[in-house]
Amino acid sequence: MRRIALLGLLTAWPLAGVLAQGPYTHADTLHGSNGPRRAWWDAAFYDLHVRVNPADSSIRGWNLITYRVLQPSQEMQIDLQVPLEIDSVVQDRHRLAFRRDSNAFFVTLRAPQRAGDTKTVTVYYHGQPGRGRPSPWSSGFVWAHDSLGAPWVATTDELSGASIYWPVKDYLGDEPDSQRIAVTVPDSMIEVSNGRLRGTAHNADGTTTYEWFVADPINTYDVAVNAGRYTHWTDTLQGEAGLLTLDLWPLGYHLDVARRQWQQVVPMLRCFEHWFGPYPWYADGYKLIEDPYLGMEHQSGIAYGNEFKSGYLGRDLSGTGLGLQWDYIVIHESAHEWFGNNITAQDHADLWVHEGFATYAEALYTECQLGKTAGAAYVVGLRKGIQNALPIIGPYGVGRWYTTDMYMKGANLLHTIRQLVDDDARWRDVLRGLNHEFWHQTVTTRQIEDYISRQAGIDLGKVFDQYLRTTQVPEFDWKVEGGTLSYRWANVVPGFAMPVRVQVPGLGTRTLRPTETWQTLALPSTRPADVEVDENWYVTARNVGGSAAAGSGGGR
Numbered sequence: 001m002r003r004i005a006l007l008g009l010l011t012a013w014p015l016a017g018v019l020a021q022g023p024y025t026h027a028d029t030l031h032g033s034n035g036p037r038r039a040w041w042d043a044a045f046y047d048l049h050v051r052v053n054p055a056d057s058s059i060r061g062w063n064l065i066t067y068r069v070l071q072p073s074q075e076m077q078i079d080l081q082v083p084l085e086i087d088s089v090v091q092d093r094h095r096l097a098f099r100r101d102s103n104a105f106f107v108t109l110r111a112p113q114r115a116g117d118t119k120t121v122t123v124y125y126h127g128q129p130g131r132g133r134p135s136p137w138s139s140g141f142v143w144a145h146d147s148l149g150a151p152w153v154a155t156t157d158e159l160s161g162a163s164i165y166w167p168v169k170d171y172l173g174d175e176p177d178s179q180r181i182a183v184t185v186p187d188s189m190i191e192v193s194n195g196r197l198r199g200t201a202h203n204a205d206g207t208t209t210y211e212w213f214v215a216d217p218i219n220t221y222d223v224a225v226n227a228g229r230y231t232h233w234t235d236t237l238q239g240e241a242g243l244l245t246l247d248l249w250p251l252g253y254h255l256d257v258a259r260r261q262w263q264q265v266v267p268m269l270r271c272f273e274h275w276f277g278p279y280p281w282y283a284d285g286y287k288l289i290e291d292p293y294l295g296m297e298h299q300s301g302i303a304y305g306n307e308f309k310s311g312y313l314g315r316d317l318s319g320t321g322l323g324l325q326w327d328y329i330v331i332h333e334s335a336h337e338w339f340g341n342n343i344t345a346q347d348h349a350d351l352w353v354h355e356g357f358a359t360y361a362e363a364l365y366t367e368c369q370l371g372k373t374a375g376a377a378y379v380v381g382l383r384k385g386i387q388n389a390l391p392i393i394g395p396y397g398v399g400r401w402y403t404t405d406m407y408m409k410g411a412n413l414l415h416t417i418r419q420l421v422d423d424d425a426r427w428r429d430v431l432r433g434l435n436h437e438f439w440h441q442t443v444t445t446r447q448i449e450d451y452i453s454r455q456a457g458i459d460l461g462k463v464f465d466q467y468l469r470t471t472q473v474p475e476f477d478w479k480v481e482g483g484t485l486s487y488r489w490a491n492v493v494p495g496f497a498m499p500v501r502v503q504v505p506g507l508g509t510r511t512l513r514p515t516e517t518w519q520t521l522a523l524p525s526t527r528p529a530d531v532e533v534d535e536n537w538y539v540t541a542r543n544v545g546g547s548a549a550a551g552s553g554g555g556r
């Protein structure tokens with residue numbers, strides 16, 4: 001997801017606040033945790049059918065849920081958010097009783113549910129989704145018009161969850177193995193969803209049904225409807241895993257500008273395959289779809305609304321100018337195909353696994369295009385956007401955590417770890433290895449942290465704790481007195497002992513291993529000296545001595 005209200009670029013801060021702050025409600029727990037009426041069944045296939053009516057902003061449809069029974073149970077939680085209504089729930093041709101608890105429905109099953117069984121249940125529903133919700137990313141349907149006045153509708157719901165427009169187990173930790181998305185729209189519109197188009201059918205009532213099929217596991221907030229007056233061209237890329245199809249879907253009147261701007265897709269895919277491994281969805285292809293909001297990482301169908309501008313709506317988030325060398329939405333959202341879609345966090349509290357890596361990918365793309373120094377300058381430049389008001393990782397099981405620090409601070413954590421690894425080939429192996437190890441899986445941050453430590457050959461436990469679970473930035477305290485440099489870490493979690501590279505006058509570049517206890521290093525001269533911390537480390541530095549030269553080093 002592109003970030004909300006970053007640096008005041010947009011005005012959605014209240015949403016971020018609402019999401020991040022407690023108190024959390026019973027409804028949040030039902031939404032955000034793998035509760036007892038969810039955990040017993042495993043989604044295998046969603047067969048979603050939605051009829052979209054722009055004239056009154058309503059939808060109607062059904063979802064046929066195929067599931068595996070993990071443990072016997074007779075009550076099933078299916079999520080669908082207010083104000084949408086479930087009309088009926090059917091299993092084995094019987095209508096089932098259900099009760100509603102805000103955005104969750106509890107369905108009483110009649111047939112025995114034996115462990116190991118595969119069963120289906122169909123949920124019929126209708127309503128006007130997402131009315132009154134802040135948008136985007138939690139609005140469900142965005143009912144818009146293009147600049148020629150034609151209806152243009154698209155969905156986006158990462159923060160609210162998919163159940164804002166369709167009935168589903170709205171839990172990040174359970175993805176269907178595959179999915180059909182059949183969307184019916186007025187004949188004047190073209191509809192594009194995830195995966196591949198299997199067919200279209202014209203209906204007698206002036207509508208057309210587009211049947212899309214996703215062959216791979218998909219996180220449910222990525223399941224998208226995009227309908228408007230699109231045009232289309234195709235391309236291919238000979239990638240690491242074979243021939244990858246590229247399908248590009250701008251509005252008809254944006255064809256020329258899209259053909260120019262979206263040339264970045266090919267170098268982007270080559271760069272990310274180099275750093276992260278094969279694109280995760282060769283079966284479903286890569287698509288870029290113009291949408292009436294800024295952007296979203298919809299799996300195999302990236303939503304694009306950056307107005308064909310460089311940077312983030314024409315701005316550079318790093319302040320270095322480097323962010324204007326590419327299109328933020330093409331780069332950032334596509335990076336989520338690896339981190340966010342291939343590897344998906346099971347809980348919103350761990351969303352840095354999506355956003356930290358996708359933001360770091362921006363720096364790697366800068367590096368691919370302009371060199372390593374430029375990539376580093378970009379990610380260091382992003383630090384001005386770090387707030388350190390809330391920890392990156394929030395409370396679990398409530399489905400509501402969001403802080404912009406998961407983006408820029410997450411990226412700077414990864415950039416700092418790269419310095420600790422100090423071996424670019426190995427670092428690349430770590431990033432590729434993550435995508436291989438957790439291929440098409442949902443994960444916890446602990447799994448990601450442990451994997452990186454193991455593959456890097458460095459125990460990074462305290463480093464992750466420091467940057468992900470506190471708001472404190474490590475402070476390198478130093479002083480030069482009588483030809484001796486004294487140094488230590490302050491403002492750190494107990495046991496923090498991250499190595500750091502510094503410039504020491506007379507000694508050149510040194511890697512020091514500070515702890516919370518003062519250590520010393522003999523200098524070749526007794527003159528006052530200024531010590532500089534390598535700016536690639538996201539730390540601060542403070543001269544705590546009385547007489548040495550002023551200056552706080554390169555850390556910031």
Ligand SMILES: [Zn+2]
Binds near residue numbers: 002003332333336354
């Ligand atoms: Zn994102």
